[in-house]
Amino acid sequence: MAVEPRVAPAPAGQTGPRIVDVRLEGVTKRFDDVVAVDDLSLEIEQGSFFALLGPSGCGKTTTLRMIGGFEEPTSGTIFLGDRDVVGLPPYRRDVNTVFQSYALFPHLSIFENVAFGLRRQGAERKGLRGRVLEMLHLVELEGMERRKPRQLSGGQQQRVALARALVCSPRVLLLDEPLGALDLKLRKQMQLFLKRIQHDIGITFIHVTHDQEEAMTMADRIAVMNKGRIDQLGSPDELYERPETPFVAGFLGVSNLLPGTVAGADVVRLDDGTQVHVAAEALQGRTGRVAVGIRPEKIRIDGGDANTLPGTVSESAYVGVATQYIVETGSGRLTVYVQNVRPGAEGAAPGDRLTLSWSPDATFVVDSTEGSA
Amino acid sequence: MGFLHRHRGLTPYLLLAPGVVWLGLFFLVPLGFLAYQSLESGSIDFGYAFSWSWGNYWNAIRNYRGHFERSLEYAGIATVLALVVSYPVAYWIAFRGGRWKNLLLLFIVAPFFVTYLIRTLAWQTILADHGLVVRTLHHLHVLGSTGRLLNTATAVVAGITYNFLPFMALPLYVSLEQIDGRLIEAAEDLYASRWKAFLRVTLPLSLPGVVAGTLLTFIPAAGDFINAQLLGSPTNHMIGNVIQSKFLELTDYPAAASMSFVLMAAIIVAVLAYARAVGTEQLTG
Numbered sequence: 001m002a003v004e005p006r007v008a009p010a011p012a013g014q015t016g017p018r019i020v021d022v023r024l025e026g027v028t029k030r031f032d033d034v035v036a037v038d039d040l041s042l043e044i045e046q047g048s049f050f051a052l053l054g055p056s057g058c059g060k061t062t063t064l065r066m067i068g069g070f071e072e073p074t075s076g077t078i079f080l081g082d083r084d085v086v087g088l089p090p091y092r093r094d095v096n097t098v099f100q101s102y103a104l105f106p107h108l109s110i111f112e113n114v115a116f117g118l119r120r121q122g123a124e125r126k127g128l129r130g131r132v133l134e135m136l137h138l139v140e141l142e143g144m145e146r147r148k149p150r151q152l153s154g155g156q157q158q159r160v161a162l163a164r165a166l167v168c169s170p171r172v173l174l175l176d177e178p179l180g181a182l183d184l185k186l187r188k189q190m191q192l193f194l195k196r197i198q199h200d201i202g203i204t205f206i207h208v209t210h211d212q213e214e215a216m217t218m219a220d221r222i223a224v225m226n227k228g229r230i231d232q233l234g235s236p237d238e239l240y241e242r243p244e245t246p247f248v249a250g251f252l253g254v255s256n257l258l259p260g261t262v263a264g265a266d267v268v269r270l271d272d273g274t275q276v277h278v279a280a281e282a283l284q285g286r287t288g289r290v291a292v293g294i295r296p297e298k299i300r301i302d303g304g305d306a307n308t309l310p311g312t313v314s315e316s317a318y319v320g321v322a323t324q325y326i327v328e329t330g331s332g333r334l335t336v337y338v339q340n341v342r343p344g345a346e347g348a349a350p351g352d353r354l355t356l357s358w359s360p361d362a363t364f365v366v367d368s369t370e371g372s373a
Numbered sequence: 374m375g376f377l378h379r380h381r382g383l384t385p386y387l388l389l390a391p392g393v394v395w396l397g398l399f400f401l402v403p404l405g406f407l408a409y410q411s412l413e414s415g416s417i418d419f420g421y422a423f424s425w426s427w428g429n430y431w432n433a434i435r436n437y438r439g440h441f442e443r444s445l446e447y448a449g450i451a452t453v454l455a456l457v458v459s460y461p462v463a464y465w466i467a468f469r470g471g472r473w474k475n476l477l478l479l480f481i482v483a484p485f486f487v488t489y490l491i492r493t494l495a496w497q498t499i500l501a502d503h504g505l506v507v508r509t510l511h512h513l514h515v516l517g518s519t520g521r522l523l524n525t526a527t528a529v530v531a532g533i534t535y536n537f538l539p540f541m542a543l544p545l546y547v548s549l550e551q552i553d554g555r556l557i558e559a560a561e562d563l564y565a566s567r568w569k570a571f572l573r574v575t576l577p578l579s580l581p582g583v584v585a586g587t588l589l590t591f592i593p594a595a596g597d598f599i600n601a602q603l604l605g606s607p608t609n610h611m612i613g614n615v616i617q618s619k620f621l622e623l624t625d626y627p628a629a630a631s632m633s634f635v636l637m638a639a640i641i642v643a644v645l646a647y648a649r650a651v652g653t654e655q656l657t658g
Contacts, residue, residue, distance in 0.1 A: 221652060
């Protein structure tokens with residue numbers, strides 16, 4: 001059973017009334033027999049950097065395409081601001097898209113690519129040139145305006161696509177896996193670049209990605225999608241520290257999930273009898289079978305925290321900043337990261353017996369994974 | 374094998390050789406012979422002799438100017454008609470054909486399974502004085518009660534259009550089919566209506582197909598004589614008819630050869646003018 005997504009509270013520090021730029025109400029999209037998006041409701045606040053995160057086939061791109069007007073929902077309503085846009089073609093919607101493949105017009109110069117939307121909007125000629133050049137300056141492509149798209153590198157084409165969409169000052173910018181085709185180094189640069197631009201111009205960005213690290217780096221709020229639904233919606237740290245479903249726990253970072261049974265208001269008993277203390281709110285009223293989750297870096301091998309579990313090291317791998325251990329316990333196999341704070345390796349070796357410990361605050365609880373695995 | 378290994382640079386030339394030899398033997402040599410013939414004088418009975426008779430060219434232009442002009446005019450009109458008819462069809466197949474694409478393309482090529490002559494003869498029946506088309510047009514008063522289609526310029530142009538349609542439709546289809554649908558989505562995303570997206574994105578990107586199709590249609594159509602012969606009256610005859618009769622019936626080889634060269638020159642001039650107008654970039658893709 002998936003936990004119903006909660007409507008996001010306003011980010012701290014924001015003043016004034018909350019303005020919603022995009023609102024989806026009960027949106028469903030069916031392709032023949034396949035339900036791509038299943039009764040999805042969502043609000044995206046003005047000025048936020050919002051990520052739709054999920055594996056391929058989870059419905060994130062379809063959701064984006066419905067907001068852009070390239071697909072119509074089978075049922076449900078989509079609002080841009082307070083205007084119902086269902087049935088409106090893309091050119092009547094105040095949104096622009098950065099496509100996965102960039103979709104730059106190969107027959108037009110970079111200048112004309114960027115000017116395309118402005119010309120269709122009937123922008124006056126005098127101002128147009130200045131706005132295009134200003135936008136090319138913003139994406140650091142001055143002097144490229146006479147070139148054709150094929151004469152540019154992938155990263156440059158990416159920035160042209162961004163400039164072309166942003167120059168029209170849309171209410172919302174849609175980004176469909178825009179960094180997917182770039183190599184790792186360029187992708188990291190572009191992540192920070194996009195984040196900075198979004199911060200500077202303050203337009204709402206909706207970013208579709210399957211890369212959890214990318215979503216965490218860039219977005220203020222993330223909706224984790226799974227099988228056409230939102231599993232959980234929240235800020236990156238909420239999703240990481242307090243995942244509410246096994247899917248979210250597994251999709252964002254590495255999680256250790258230990259099966260157990262609720263045995264009190266703040267206690268879960270693991271199958272080997274170990275009592276694990278958790279924060280009472282983490283249980284959220286669950287009873288019966290659950291899974292207890294701990295992030296690998298929150299586990300200590302030198303004792304000292306309230307929850308303990310004895311085990312034997314089966315593997316260890318030194319990865320520079322940390323050492324990764326695989327520890328076999330009576331409740332299953334756990335992954336543990338120990339930061340190498342001091343020089344000289346003094347960690348455990350395979351075969352060593354040790355006691356793992358972690359804080360109740362660092363413990364989260366999700367529905368049992370039994371039966372779904 | 375050892376030889377090729379030692380002289381790797383030769384491989385492309387060896388691969389080119391059959392084509393070059395073929396072209397040389399069956400195109401350049403006959404063309405040279407034709408040029409030689411076009412400057413001969415004499416008669417079939419006493420034999421022709423080479424004599425730098427540039428007068429043959431002068432006579433060809435002076436006596437058959439109307440035929441040359443008619444050839445270019447009919448070919449031009451037929452090319453435009455073929456473009457207008459094929460473009461929507463090719464567009465529809467490329468973007469809406471789905472899994473029927475190949476079958477629909479087969480339908481376009483289907484007339485080629487019947488020989489050229491038979492296809493054109495079929496149009497004689499279609500356009501015949503008491504045929505369905507003429508009767509219907511009489512009925513609708515589009516055509517006067519004595520009006521006819523067969524043996525008119527309309528029939529000749531219609532025949533050429535029909536016969537060369539696949540040469541137009543196939544390159545158009547290829548260029549339209551290659552267009553990435555996301556470009557059209559991007560145009561609509563950037564506030565272009567469907568029509569504007571077509572004008573600004575689809576049409577310019579299909580221009581290489583338009584250019585290829587018009588050349589493949591216009592060039593052979595300008596030299597055609599079958600359609601004029603079977604569907605037109607002598608007043609509709611094209612230069613192809615004259616060349617054909619000079620060569621085969623009157624055996625006036627120098628006149629026929631010089632006319633062939635004048636036609637070739639006229640076509641080259643027309644194509645160059647066209648290329649200048651649409652931009653040479655479209656010719657090379």
